[in-house]
Amino acid sequence: MLMMKMMIITKFRVVVKFLRKGKLVFARSALGRKEKAVTLNILLQAPSTKENERHVRRRTSDVDNDDDDIESEEAMLRDQEERAQLERNIRERDAAGTRKLTEPKLSKKDEEEMIRRSKALEDDDTSSLRKVSRQVYLQKRRDQKLLEIRDDIIDHEYIFEGVKLTEAEERELRYKKKIYELAKEHLDVDDISEYKMPEAYDQDGVVNQEKRFAAAIQRYRDPGAGDKMNPFAEQEAWEEHQIGKATLKFGSKDKKQAADDYQYVFEDGIDFIKESVMDGIQDEDAMPPESPGASSAKSMLQDERKTLPIYPYREELLQAINDHQVIVIVGETGSGKTTQIPQYLHEAGYTKRGKVGCTQPRRVAAMSVSARVAQEMGVKLGHEVGYSIRFEDCTSEKTVLKYMTDGMLLREFLGEPDLASYSVVMVDEAHERTLSTDILFGLVKDIARFRKDLKLLISSATLDAEKFSDYFDSAPIFKIPGRRYPVDIHFTTAPEADYIDAAIVTVLQIHVIQPPGDILVFLTGQEEIETVDEILKHRTRGLGTKIAELIICPIYANLPTELQAKIFEPTPEGARKVVLATNIAETSLTIDGIKYVVDPGFCKIKSYNPRTGMESLLVNPISKASAMQRAGRSGRTGPGKCFRLYTAYNYHHDLEDNTVPEIQRTNLANVVLTLKSLGIHDLVNFDFMDPPPSEALLKALEQLFALSALNSRGELTKVGRRMAEFPLDPMLSKMIVASEKYKCSEEVISIAAMLSVGNSIFYRPKDKQVHADNARKNFHSGFVGDHIALLNVYNCWKETDFSTQWCYENYIQVRSMKRARDIRDQLEGLLERVEIEPTSNPGDLDAIKKAITSGFFHHSAKLQKSGAYRTVKNPQTVHIHPSSGLAEYHPRWVIYHELVLTTKEYMRQVIELKPDWLVEIAPHYYQLKDVEDSGTKKLPRGEGRAEMTQ
DNA sequence: GAGCACTGC
Numbered sequence: 001m002l003m004m005k006m007m008i009i010t011k012f013r014v015v016v017k018f019l020r021k022g023k024l025v026f027a028r029s030a031l032g033r034k035e036k037a038v039t040l041n042i043l044l045q046a047p048s049t050k051e052n053e054r055h056v057r058r059r060t061s062d063v064d065n066d067d068d069d070i071e072s073e074e075a076m077l078r079d080q081e082e083r084a085q086l087e088r089n090i091r092e093r094d095a096a097g098t099r100k101l102t103e104p105k106l107s108k109k110d111e112e113e114m115i116r117r118s119k120a121l122e123d124d125d126t127s128s129l130r131k132v133s134r135q136v137y138l139q140k141r142r143d144q145k146l147l148e149i150r151d152d153i154i155d156h157e158y159i160f161e162g163v164k165l166t167e168a169e170e171r172e173l174r175y176k177k178k179i180y181e182l183a184k185e186h187l188d189v190d191d192i193s194e195y196k197m198p199e200a201y202d203q204d205g206v207v208n209q210e211k212r213f214a215a216a217i218q219r220y221r222d223p224g225a226g227d228k229m230n231p232f233a234e235q236e237a238w239e240e241h242q243i244g245k246a247t248l249k250f251g252s253k254d255k256k257q258a259a260d261d262y263q264y265v266f267e268d269g270i271d272f273i274k275e276s277v278m279d280g281i282q283d284e285d286a287m288p289p290e291s292p293g294a295s296s297a298k299s300m301l302q303d304e305r306k307t308l309p310i311y312p313y314r315e316e317l318l319q320a321i322n323d324h325q326v327i328v329i330v331g332e333t334g335s336g337k338t339t340q341i342p343q344y345l346h347e348a349g350y351t352k353r354g355k356v357g358c359t360q361p362r363r364v365a366a367m368s369v370s371a372r373v374a375q376e377m378g379v380k381l382g383h384e385v386g387y388s389i390r391f392e393d394c395t396s397e398k399t400v401l402k403y404m405t406d407g408m409l410l411r412e413f414l415g416e417p418d419l420a421s422y423s424v425v426m427v428d429e430a431h432e433r434t435l436s437t438d439i440l441f442g443l444v445k446d447i448a449r450f451r452k453d454l455k456l457l458i459s460s461a462t463l464d465a466e467k468f469s470d471y472f473d474s475a476p477i478f479k480i481p482g483r484r485y486p487v488d489i490h491f492t493t494a495p496e497a498d499y500i501d502a503a504i505v506t507v508l509q510i511h512v513i514q515p516p517g518d519i520l521v522f523l524t525g526q527e528e529i530e531t532v533d534e535i536l537k538h539r540t541r542g543l544g545t546k547i548a549e550l551i552i553c554p555i556y557a558n559l560p561t562e563l564q565a566k567i568f569e570p571t572p573e574g575a576r577k578v579v580l581a582t583n584i585a586e587t588s589l590t591i592d593g594i595k596y597v598v599d600p601g602f603c604k605i606k607s608y609n610p611r612t613g614m615e616s617l618l619v620n621p622i623s624k625a626s627a628m629q630r631a632g633r634s635g636r637t638g639p640g641k642c643f644r645l646y647t648a649y650n651y652h653h654d655l656e657d658n659t660v661p662e663i664q665r666t667n668l669a670n671v672v673l674t675l676k677s678l679g680i681h682d683l684v685n686f687d688f689m690d691p692p693p694s695e696a697l698l699k700a701l702e703q704l705f706a707l708s709a710l711n712s713r714g715e716l717t718k719v720g721r722r723m724a725e726f727p728l729d730p731m732l733s734k735m736i737v738a739s740e741k742y743k744c745s746e747e748v749i750s751i752a753a754m755l756s757v758g759n760s761i762f763y764r765p766k767d768k769q770v771h772a773d774n775a776r777k778n779f780h781s782g783f784v785g786d787h788i789a790l791l792n793v794y795n796c797w798k799e800t801d802f803s804t805q806w807c808y809e810n811y812i813q814v815r816s817m818k819r820a821r822d823i824r825d826q827l828e829g830l831l832e833r834v835e836i837e838p839t840s841n842p843g844d845l846d847a848i849k850k851a852i853t854s855g856f857f858h859h860s861a862k863l864q865k866s867g868a869y870r871t872v873k874n875p876q877t878v879h880i881h882p883s884s885g886l887a888e889y890h891p892r893w894v895i896y897h898e899l900v901l902t903t904k905e906y907m908r909q910v911i912e913l914k915p916d917w918l919v920e921i922a923p924h925y926y927q928l929k930d931v932e933d934s935g936t937k938k939l940p941r942g943e944g945r946a947e948m949t950q
Numbered sequence: 951g952a953g954c955a956c957t958g959c
Contacts, residue, residue, distance in 0.1 A: 362957065390959055407958040436958065525955060557956065583955050604955040617955070662957090670959090727959035759954055826959090882951040902953070 270505055272490035275648045301376045305343075308336030310480050317341070317478060318348050321424075321455055325448060326475040328468045329459040332482020333632065337459055338365075338428050339373050342401045345424055346377075351400035353453065354423035359406040361434045362588060363389045370394075370403040377401075390727070391822050406436035410443075411727070413678055418447050419454065426457040431464055431625070432587065433661040433690075439671060442687045443678070445472060461625070464658060471689045485635040487597075491648040499600035500528060502645045504535055506598050507578055510643070511550055517595025517640075518577040520585060522630055524604045524619050529554045529580045536578070549575040555589075556582040558760050561815060567591055586629055590636065597634040597642040599627060601650070607665045610699040612876065613858070615667070616901040623659045627651065663692050668700040669730045673709060676716045677724035706858065706925050707734045722834040726827065728756055735855030736827065737836070742847040745831060746840035747791055751852070753824035754790035755897060755909065760816045761793065762883075772811040780885030785911030787852055787897070788845060789885050794820060795842075849895075849911055850921060856895050857922040861907060862915075863892045869907065871899075872918075872930055881906040893931075 305311065310331070320327055331337035342356045350356060360366040370387040379385055386395030388404040395402055404412075406427070412419070419425065425444060430437055441458075448454055458468050458475070469475050496502040503521055510519055523529050533552050540550050553567040571577040571593060579591055583603050605620045622630075627644065634640025644651065663671070671692075672683060680686055683697055704710045707730055709720030716724070723733035732752045739748035754761065764772040779789040779796070793810075797817055800806040807814045831838060841847060861869040861878055867890065869878045878899060880887045884907075886894070893915045896907035915931035 405958060411959060434957065527953070588956070606955075
C-alpha cells in the first residue's frame with residue numbers, strides 16, 4: 001500500500017514557472033492510473049498577490065475609463081475569469097494536491113472534457129508515457145522562452161491552440177485579448193513574440209526520444225508490469241544513480257557544455273550558481289560573545305551589553321531621539337535594539353515622564369525579551385520591567401519598561417486614547433506589517449501631532465525604511481549595523497519544474513557533499529511537509545551506510561507540542577538534521593545550528609474577497625523581503641548557504657519587494673469596529689500607510705450596520721460599543737451580546753471560545769481516522785449542529801475536570817482546549833464588564849441557535865434540489881463541509897460559521913435554522929420574500945409555512 | 951467524503 005502510494009506521489013509533477021512580475025503559471029501533469037488523466041496538462045494561474053489585490057480593489061486606472069462598454073464587460077468577464085480560475089484551481093488540486101490513492105474527483109462532464117482534450121493533445125503513435133515526458137519537456141522549453149515574454153495573453157493563446165475551449169475559457173481569452181489590446185495601446189510592449197515549437201519536435205525530427213527520456217520512462221514504468229519481485233528496484237537504482245550524478249555535477253558544471261548536450265530528465269541533479277553574498281555585518285573584535293572573567297553575574301551582563309553592535313551608537317541615538325519626535329531605526333537582527341534602546345531611554349531619564357512601551361508582533365517575543373531585559377537590569381520581571389500579553393499581564397505600578405504585543409497596545413488605546421501614561425512608544429519589527437502595527441501607525445501618528453512630548457521609534461528592516469520615513473513626515477532614519485554572518489546565495493541556473501522534488505534533491509545533494517551543518521527547508525504546509533518527509537525517508541533508507549544519517553524533523557504550528565520539541569534537540573555527531581518547516585521558521589522560531597537553507601520560493605497566503613466574503617488560502621510566490629529573511633536564517637551561528645530553487649532572473653524580476661500587507665487582504669469588520677470605537681469616523685481618509693481597498697472598507701461598514709453595531713449615519717450604537725469590548729470577530733461579539741436576550745450567555749461564550757480557537761480541536765491522525773471519526777460522532781448525536789457539538793465537547797471536558805486523558809481518549813487536542821478555556825475565562829470577565837448576566841439554559845437549544853443567528857444571519861443558506869446549498873444573500877452555490885455533523889443530514893436551511901474555498905466552496909461549522917428566525921431576528925436584512933420558497937419548490941416543512949404566508 | 955500558512959486581541 002505504502003509503495004503504491006509512493007509511486008503515485010512520485011507520479012505527480014508540477015511545473016512551476018515564474019512568467020512575469022508577480023505572476024505564476026503552474027502547469028501540472030496529473031498522472032493518474034488511468035490514461036485519461038495522463039496527458040492532460042492543466043494550466044492554471046494562481047492568483048498572484050497582485051491579482052488578489054485586484055479582487056478587492058477596482059483599478060479603473062488600468063483600463064480606459066471612458067469606454068463604458070469595455071468597463072462593464074470587463075466586470076462581467078472578470079467574474080467569469082475568476083470563476084474559471086477557481087474551477088481550474090479546484091481541478092488542479094483534485095488532481096495533485098491531495099496526493100491520495102484516489103482518482104481525481106471530476107464530474108461526468110469534466111471527465112469527458114478531459115478525455116476529449118487528452119485525445120486532441122496526443123499523437124496516436126506515441127506512447128502516453130513518452131508523451132507526458134515530452135509535454136513536460138515542451139513545457140520547460142516553452143517556459144524558458146516565456147521568461148522573456150512580458151504578457152500572458154500570448155501564453156493563453158498558445159495553451160489553448162488546437163484545443164476546443166469551454167465557454168468560460170473562451171470568454172476568458174476574449175477578455176484577456178481585450179486587455180491585451182488596451183495594454184498594447186498604452187504600454188510599450190514590443191518584445192512580445194510568437195512562440196515557436198522547439199526544433200527537436202518539428203513534424204519529422206523526433207530524435208533519440210528513447211534515450212532522452214530513458215530515466216523518466218524508467219521511473220514511471222508501471223511497477224507491476226516489469227519487475228514483479230521488487231517494484232522499487234528500478235527506482236532505487238535510479239535514485240542511487242541520481243545521487244551519484246548529483247555529487248559529480250554539483251556546483252562544478254560547465255554551463256556551456258551543459259547547454260550543448262542539454263538533456264532534460266525529471267529530477268535531474270540541480271545546478272546552482274552562486275549569485276550573491278548577503279554580507280555579514282560584524283565588528284572584527286566583537287564577533288564572538290566575549291566572556292570576560294567578571295566578578296559578578298550582573299556586571300558580566302553589563303559588560304556583555306557593551307559588546308552589542310548598538311553600544312557605540314548609544315549617545316548618538318539618544319541625541320537623535322532628543323532632537324526629533326519620530327525616528328525610524330533600521331537595525332539588523334542581532335544588533336540588540338529591542339533589548340537596549342528601552343534601557344538607554346530609561347537610563348537617560350525618559351521613564352520619569354512616563355512609561356516606555358515596546359511592541360512586538362508575537363507573544364513569545366514580548367515575554368522573552370522582557371525577561372532578558374529584567375535580567376540585565378537586575379530587577380524582578382513584572383516590577384520595573386514587565387510585559388503585557390493576552391491572558392497575562394505581568395506588569396505593576398512600578399513598571400516603566402513595558403513590552404507588549406501590538407494588539408495589546410491597540411486595546412490600550414481603547415481605554416487611553418492619547419496614551420498619556422507613555423513617554424516613548426517603540427514599534428518594533430514594523431516591517432512585518434501586521435494588522436495591528438498598521439493600525440497603530442495611523443493612531444500613533446495622529447496622537448503625536450498634539451502630544452509633542454511623545455517620542456516615537458519605529459524599528460524596521462532595511463528594505464522599506466524609507467517608506468516608513470516618508471509616512472512619518474520624513475522622519476530621520478538611524479541605522480545600526482547588526483551582527484550576522486555572511487550567507488552565500490545560490491540560484492538555480494534554470495527554472496525548476498517541481499519544487500517539491502527539487503527541494504528533495506537539493507537536500508540530498510547538500511547532505512552528500514556539503515560539510516556538516518543542519519538544513520532548513522521551507523515548504524508551504526503540513527501536507528507538503530508530510531510528503532517530503534515520506535519521500536526523504538524512503539530515499540535515504542535505500543542508501544544504507546553509504547551516507548551519514550539524516551534526521552528529518554517536521555515543524556508546523558498545528559504539530560502537537562511534544563513533537564515540535566524534536567527540532568531543538570542537538571544533532572548527534574556524524575548525523576545531519578533536516579528541518580522541514582512552514583513559514584513558522586521564517587520569523588516565529590529560531591533553530592540553532594542551521595547552516596543551509598533551501599527556499600523553493602512559495603508560501604500560503606490568506607486573501608479575502610470582499611465581494612463574496614470568501615477567504616481563500618492559496619500558494620503564492622514569496623516576496624524578496626521574505627526571501628532575504630529566509631536566507632538570513634542560515635547565518636545565525638556561522639557562515640551559511642542558501643539554495644533558492646528559482647533563478648536569479650526570477651528573483652530580480654518576478655518577486656514583489658514586499659508581501660502585501662495584511663490590512664489589504666483581510667476582512668476589516670473588526671478593524672472598522674475598533675477605529676469607530678476610538679472615535680475615528682472618517683475611515684476613508686484615515687491615514688493608513690497602505691490604505692485598504694475601499695471596497696473592503698465599505699463591506700465592513702455594511703456588515704457592521706447589518707449587525708446594528710453602527711447606525712445609519714455610521715456612528716457606533718450601544719450594541720456596537722458593547723461588541724467592541726470583545727476581542728473577537730464582530731459576528732461572534734454580536735452573538736454574545738444577543739445571548740443576553742435569549743438567556744443563554746454561558747453556552748454562547750463557550751461556543752464563541754471554541755469557534756475562535758479555529759479548526760484544530762479534533763485531532764485526526766492518519767492511522768486512526770476511523771476511531772477519531774467515531775469519537776467525534778458522539779458529540780453530534782441528534783444532528784444538533786456543529787456549534788452545539790463544540791459546546792458538548794467543551795462541557796464534557798469541563799465535567800471531567802479538564803482532563804488531559806479524556807482528550808486523548810476522544811481524539812481532541814489538549815492544547816486547543818486549554819486555549820478555549822483561557823478565551824472563555826476572558827469572555828466571562830468581559831460579560832460582566834458589558835453588564836450581561838451569566839445565564840444558562842442548557843435544554844433550550846433553539847435559544848442558543850437564535851443567539852447564533854443574531855450574529856451570523858448573513859451566513860444563511862438554503863438547500864437546493866440538487867443537494868447543494870445556495871446562500872440567501874449574494875447567491876452562490878456552497879456545500880456542507882464533510883467534517884460537519886450535518887453533512888449527511890442536509891437540513892433545508894442552515895447558518896454557517898465560515899465559508900472556505902478548497903476543492904469546493906465549503907461551509908464549515910453549520911447549524912440548522914428555521915427560516916422565519918431570519919425575518920424575526922434580522923428584519924432589516926431579510927424580508928419575507930427572501931425566505932419564502934418560490935412556487936415551483938416545496939415549502940419548508942413545519943410550522944414555518946402558515947406564519948410566512950399569512 | 952475533506953484537509954487548515956502564520957500571528958494577535
